Amino acid sequence: MNRVDRIKRTSRDIRNTNRFAVLRGIYSAASPTRQDLASMTGLSFATVSNIVTELLRVGVLVEASREDSGGGRPRARLKFDPARGLLLGVDVAETYVRVDVFDLALSHLARYDHDITDRKSDPKYVIGEIVRCVQEALDDYREGRVLGVGVSMPGQVEPDAGVSVFAPNWGWSDEPVQAMLRQELNVPIHLDNPLKATTVAELWFGHGRETGDLITVNLGTGVGAGIAIDGQLIRGVTNNAGEWGHSTLIMDGRPCRCGRRGCVEAYIGVPGLMALFGEQYPGHAYLAGDTQLEFMQAIKHGMTNGEAEAQWLVGQFARYLGAALANLVNIINPRRIVLSSWAAMELGDWLLVPTRERLISESISGSAAAVDVVLTSVRGNPVALGMATLALENFLEQLGLPGRASRPVRAMSA
Amino acid sequence: MNRVDRIKRTSRDIRNTNRFAVLRGIYSAASPTRQDLASMTGLSFATVSNIVTELLRVGVLVEASREDSGGGRPRARLKFDPARGLLLGVDVAETYVRVDVFDLALSHLARYDHDITDRKSDPKYVIGEIVRCVQEALDDYREGRVLGVGVSMPGQVEPDAGVSVFAPNWGWSDEPVQAMLRQELNVPIHLDNPLKATTVAELWFGHGRETGDLITVNLGTGVGAGIAIDGQLIRGVTNNAGEWGHSTLIMDGRPCRCGRRGCVEAYIGVPGLMALFGEQYPGHAYLAGDTQLEFMQAIKHGMTNGEAEAQWLVGQFARYLGAALANLVNIINPRRIVLSSWAAMELGDWLLVPTRERLISESISGSAAAVDVVLTSVRGNPVALGMATLALENFLEQLGLPGRASRPVRAMSA
Numbered sequence: 001m002n003r004v005d006r007i008k009r010t011s012r013d014i015r016n017t018n019r020f021a022v023l024r025g026i027y028s029a030a031s032p033t034r035q036d037l038a039s040m041t042g043l044s045f046a047t048v049s050n051i052v053t054e055l056l057r058v059g060v061l062v063e064a065s066r067e068d069s070g071g072g073r074p075r076a077r078l079k080f081d082p083a084r085g086l087l088l089g090v091d092v093a094e095t096y097v098r099v100d101v102f103d104l105a106l107s108h109l110a111r112y113d114h115d116i117t118d119r120k121s122d123p124k125y126v127i128g129e130i131v132r133c134v135q136e137a138l139d140d141y142r143e144g145r146v147l148g149v150g151v152s153m154p155g156q157v158e159p160d161a162g163v164s165v166f167a168p169n170w171g172w173s174d175e176p177v178q179a180m181l182r183q184e185l186n187v188p189i190h191l192d193n194p195l196k197a198t199t200v201a202e203l204w205f206g207h208g209r210e211t212g213d214l215i216t217v218n219l220g221t222g223v224g225a226g227i228a229i230d231g232q233l234i235r236g237v238t239n240n241a242g243e244w245g246h247s248t249l250i251m252d253g254r255p256c257r258c259g260r261r262g263c264v265e266a267y268i269g270v271p272g273l274m275a276l277f278g279e280q281y282p283g284h285a286y287l288a289g290d291t292q293l294e295f296m297q298a299i300k301h302g303m304t305n306g307e308a309e310a311q312w313l314v315g316q317f318a319r320y321l322g323a324a325l326a327n328l329v330n331i332i333n334p335r336r337i338v339l340s341s342w343a344a345m346e347l348g349d350w351l352l353v354p355t356r357e358r359l360i361s362e363s364i365s366g367s368a369a370a371v372d373v374v375l376t377s378v379r380g381n382p383v384a385l386g387m388a389t390l391a392l393e394n395f396l397e398q399l400g401l402p403g404r405a406s407r408p409v410r411a412m413s414a
Numbered sequence: 415m416n417r418v419d420r421i422k423r424t425s426r427d428i429r430n431t432n433r434f435a436v437l438r439g440i441y442s443a444a445s446p447t448r449q450d451l452a453s454m455t456g457l458s459f460a461t462v463s464n465i466v467t468e469l470l471r472v473g474v475l476v477e478a479s480r481e482d483s484g485g486g487r488p489r490a491r492l493k494f495d496p497a498r499g500l501l502l503g504v505d506v507a508e509t510y511v512r513v514d515v516f517d518l519a520l521s522h523l524a525r526y527d528h529d530i531t532d533r534k535s536d537p538k539y540v541i542g543e544i545v546r547c548v549q550e551a552l553d554d555y556r557e558g559r560v561l562g563v564g565v566s567m568p569g570q571v572e573p574d575a576g577v578s579v580f581a582p583n584w585g586w587s588d589e590p591v592q593a594m595l596r597q598e599l600n601v602p603i604h605l606d607n608p609l610k611a612t613t614v615a616e617l618w619f620g621h622g623r624e625t626g627d628l629i630t631v632n633l634g635t636g637v638g639a640g641i642a643i644d645g646q647l648i649r650g651v652t653n654n655a656g657e658w659g660h661s662t663l664i665m666d667g668r669p670c671r672c673g674r675r676g677c678v679e680a681y682i683g684v685p686g687l688m689a690l691f692g693e694q695y696p697g698h699a700y701l702a703g704d705t706q707l708e709f710m711q712a713i714k715h716g717m718t719n720g721e722a723e724a725q726w727l728v729g730q731f732a733r734y735l736g737a738a739l740a741n742l743v744n745i746i747n748p749r750r751i752v753l754s755s756w757a758a759m760e761l762g763d764w765l766l767v768p769t770r771e772r773l774i775s776e777s778i779s780g781s782a783a784a785v786d787v788v789l790t791s792v793r794g795n796p797v798a799l800g801m802a803t804l805a806l807e808n809f810l811e812q813l814g815l816p817g818r819a820s821r822p823v824r825a826m827s828a
Contacts, residue, residue: 156780165780213651225745234643236747237627240780247741248776251664251734260776320665327661331639331745333650362662362674366570366579366654 031077080105085147089384100384121170150387197386199226206378322358445491494519499561503798514798535584564801611800613640633757736772
């Protein structure tokens, strides 16, 4: 008898998807009623009521007020219980640790920043710096009230194993980050990477409110994408989906820091853009600054002044970016591409408009007609916000409410 | 109040997924019992029983035999009712129409072939040729017994609207193919394209029995992919996902028949391979044949004889194909890549082994370690088989059993 895939989707998953819709409805509206939620989500009133009852029972929601519905039963307005606890989102990059503190409604309360020396990449040192920064937040906000901490690590991460599989810039491989953090911090910890975090933030608090078929694109030193289909984060079989930055744009082209050639990142990562610019305009003043941020700000300044060299660079950026995004559009056929992170935000419409044009001309007609390209509408740090959201999903799971709206990593099936 | 995505997943979708697993279990085993199906699918015995009861009620299944379970209640062996009716799968290409006839167990009964003149691409002519070929099968098998006909059209197709949106080689745009066919044929008709059909065939009858995270790759005149994640066919928002053949492998590279440059298809579509070979070995005997098939057979023959020119071409094919597949692996992170269609099957392991090597070296480590590259295990024409399967899904839907295991195209949400 042949093997048949075991079916992972159970009735739990449905309740889960529906609960995600209800939670998102409460996040997006000001104290909605059950009736409001039914109309916002398209779920039946009975389904919404069951989910709300469950969330009230575990103390995640409270009834904010009741109003007379004109002869019928009073309608309760619902909100998150601000006293229930806190969530921390942690964005760990090669050069910094940032911790954001949120209440249960995912309103931002505080931010802690901590520089880390990028010459020191020893796991014990890096973990120590994360612990210091998180502990500072815990001390200020009373550890016991923290319901969960979501930590984004640069590179490839296995959330279920709590392992940072591969962080190329640090030379890390299979570091048990979650276990190391839990030795020092007495709080539930969930691990993931920035691509997944940004996409979850966009799904819950950004363009995901309008479509569940979107791709978020991180543009900065590194380059990557996060894919959502029908409201579900696509993780891939080992949580590595979205490594579009290391897909090939020009076979046998420019060397990439990953060791291969012709990757998307080699052209549109900020170091790639700087190299491109340096070849065209050697020794130009835009390159005088020390950092990638200074370079992008010089380009922005140049665009404001209508300088030809800045326009040349933005033209090249859009040309490569548009073609690389068209690959995602041709393969996935999404409704929306969302540009995120600092390199995109510095340039705004200067980048967006020519990129969209190039993307449309490089995509097959049926997919080009369906897609739009926009800037993120998530405020604040989407990585920290997304990680706090994943920590909330984990917390709901621990309450016995399977909370993952995002697809879990599954065991090897082969 | 902000808009929140309407949730499309209902309890119907779950029953649907579970029914798909049970049906697939019955296809893959010889007359299994309910107990066998529960153990194969990982579903509870109660869930399996409910689904089997439903399928018995609508006459899709029958009890083949009963055996004593040793003191307990007798165990019924289940099979498809061969008398219930027939399904037709139709593969329409630029130069031919092929109709395959299947019984309800999707066993192959007969095949009808029909050449169409590739200089005549007028919709009325092409539809007329499809009707003639299907009618021949209907005449032989008594129209009334045909439960559904699945028709694969080349190009972009909108199944729900029954429209062939774009068939570049024919100059078609928005042709109402389903309506035109239904005027002539008194049977339920479902429309789709070869990428979707091949993937459904692989999910039900090929490597999908072992993993639901696979990508099928069609290699021939045209080139494309079909993506399945967690057992679900990914259609994209306008049914155009998988147009990987028109993603860019070398920006500003070789002209492609789609009018753009540097597409994957421009390098590894058979005409691209022939052009590449012609540049390296002008006037070579391999190019003496009239057709693409003759060229690939000459290459195959050359490989058998250890000829350097054939080895050169296969090396180039693998180099481009491996890099292009690595883009899919880096973006989607699948468990398995399945090479399908004639150009792959001609070369078999000669192509597979170096392609796999190149793919691994061009993929990020975590995804490279998880993926395998194999040849299809579907016998016969996967396009016709997949279309017959989609016709079965449609038939189950019409019985009131929502049958789609594949994701339906949804309305514009923006």
